[in-house]
Amino acid sequence: MKKTVFCIMILLSVSFLTSCGPAGHYSDPFYNFYQNYKDDEYAPAVRLPIIKPITATRDRSSSPWDLGIGNTTIWIQIPNSDAEYPYSSVVELEKFSVQNGVIMAYSSYVDKQANAYIQNNYYHWFVIVPGKNITKGFQAEDEFDQYIQTLGIQNPDWQTPDEAFDKYFQTGCLDWIPDCK
Numbered sequence: 001m002k003k004t005v006f007c008i009m010i011l012l013s014v015s016f017l018t019s020c021g022p023a024g025h026y027s028d029p030f031y032n033f034y035q036n037y038k039d040d041e042y043a044p045a046v047r048l049p050i051i052k053p054i055t056a057t058r059d060r061s062s063s064p065w066d067l068g069i070g071n072t073t074i075w076i077q078i079p080n081s082d083a084e085y086p087y088s089s090v091v092e093l094e095k096f097s098v099q100n101g102v103i104m105a106y107s108s109y110v111d112k113q114a115n116a117y118i119q120n121n122y123y124h125w126f127v128i129v130p131g132k133n134i135t136k137g138f139q140a141e142d143e144f145d146q147y148i149q150t151l152g153i154q155n156p157d158w159q160t161p162d163e164a165f166d167k168y169f170q171t172g173c174l175d176w177i178p179d180c181k
Contacts, residue, residue, distance in 0.1 A: 028052065031177045048165050050103055051130050051176060056093055056161050064092040065161035067105050069128055074137045078117055085118045087137055090126050096164075097156035098176040103128040104148060104156045127151070 026032055030052045048056040048065070056065045067090040074087040092109040105126040110119050123137030125144035129151070138144040148156065164174060173180040 026177065026179055028178065031180075048161060048168060049174075049177070050096070050098060051101065051128075054103060054128060054130055056096070056164075058161075066091050067093045067096065067103075067126075067161075069126070069135050070130060070133075072133070072135045074123065074135055076118060076121060076123070076137075078115065085114060087123060093161050095158040095160055097158050098174075099153050099156060100151070101129060101131050102148070102151050102153060103130070104144075104153070106158075 031049045046058045046060060046063075050056060050067070054068055054070055056067045058065045069087065069089055075084040076087075077084050090105045090107050091111075092107050093105055094107050096103060096105040098104075103126075105128070107124060107126075109124075110122045112119070114122075121139055123139060125138040125141055127134065127136045127138075127144070127147060129135075136147065138147065148154075168174050
């Protein structure tokens, strides 16, 4: 009897969880709010799909967002040295924009553990174009602006990750998600 009641409770809980929240059911499960947890290490409250395979993630709802940059790493060469400094994500993402398959991101974060050269030359502006395997970092906004203009983008429509996540949670939809209704 206990086993039957337990199984019914589990089924009801799963049913409830899948009926709450956004209704987005996309042909590509990468964009679905509730993914199969066996295949996804992130709970829905900590994952925001951008453009496949790029996601913004956070450890918990009160943590800052980080933006993965895909299956690549950006490196800064340290002068007069064989050493390089790697970027595998945009740490503490403050704002981002997605236009025409281009992800633009900004963070004021600086790694205080890095050497002085890296701290003084830290990338704050990022451009990721997953469809073309382009990932670039820029120290200054004017360099960033010049580069995005070469991609046909004049004025990014910035938003915070929290704003995007709230919209995604409420509607299950974001402007850049394919087949979003």
